[in-house]
Amino acid sequence: MLSFICYFVFGLLSLRGAFAHWVFSALIVDGEATENWQYVRNHTNAEYPIKSENMTTTDMRCNVGAVGTNTSTAPVKAGSTVGFTVNPLIFHSGVVDVYMARAPGKAADFDGSGDVWFKIYEIPPVLDGGESIEFSTFNATQIEFPLPAAIEDGEYLLRIEFLALHLANYLGKAEFYIGCAQVAVTGGGGGKPTKTVAIPGAYSSTDPGIYMNIYTPIPTVYVMPGPPISDFTQ
Numbered sequence: 397m398l399s400f401i402c403y404f405v406f407g408l409l410s411l412r413g414a415f416a417h418w419v420f421s422a423l424i425v426d427g428e429a430t431e432n433w434q435y436v437r438n439h440t441n442a443e444y445p446i447k448s449e450n451m452t453t454t455d456m457r458c459n460v461g462a463v464g465t466n467t468s469t470a471p472v473k474a475g476s477t478v479g480f481t482v483n484p485l486i487f488h489s490g491v492v493d494v495y496m497a498r499a500p501g502k503a504a505d506f507d508g509s510g511d512v513w514f515k516i517y518e519i520p521p522v523l524d525g526g527e528s529i530e531f532s533t534f535n536a537t538q539i540e541f542p543l544p545a546a547i548e549d550g551e552y553l554l555r556i557e558f559l560a561l562h563l564a565n566y567l568g569k570a571e572f573y574i575g576c577a578q579v580a581v582t583g584g585g586g587g588k589p590t591k592t593v594a595i596p597g598a599y600s601s602t603d604p605g606i607y608m609n610i611y612t613p614i615p616t617v618y619v620m621p622g623p624p625i626s627d628f629t630q
């Protein structure tokens with residue numbers, strides 16, 4: 397069945413050019429998609445992923461060649477719902493992690509270096525004691541999530557990561573689809589994240605959630621990569 401799905405997907409792919417995938421191209425603010433690449437940093441990686449064999453590069457922050465100079469910074473409210481559009485759609489099995497990093501100045505000038513990234517949201521697979529594994533983002537055309545209400549006001553990079561696991565049973569072949577938006581947060585509670593990591597650095601190609609087999613035997617547990625979702629100081 398899975399191999400059937402695989403061939404079906406590759407059949408679809410060949411209709412739109414071999415091995416094209418998808419991009420996170422627009423920020424969603426309060427349910428409204430903004431323009432493609434208005435607030436999301438454009439990059440030079442087309443619709444391709446970064447494979448887990450290459451994930452020690454700084455491209456893991458915001459994708460290959462992504463810079464902030466031509467990207468606007470979106471005003472957003474702490475605690476509101478934001479998201480990313482998927483262009484055209486997610487068609488691999490995998491998990492979502494969303495991180496933020498506070499810029500020391502303007503988000504447009506920030507390269508995301510340092511132990512500054514904290515996780516705010518994740519979408520793990522739905523497991524059933526080894527009976528089944530389901531990926532709720534399969535076919536998704538957008539991913540929405542709440543911004544933490546507790547965070548400090550300021551400018552941030554908001555980074556979405558889809559980790560495709562269909563080839564994760566081959567070391568180095570898990571696939572990261574990444575996009576970064578620039579946001580200026582107001583109305584926040586003034587808290588600092590209690591758990592921050594560097595990107596790259598937070599992940600290793602042999603992490604149990606990155607090098608693993610989703611097919612046989614069907615997993616009974618899945619360990620999300622990276623740190624847990626962060627808490628905030630008062």
Ligand SMILES: [Cu+2]
Nearest residue numbers: 415417488571
């Ligand atoms: Cu693919």
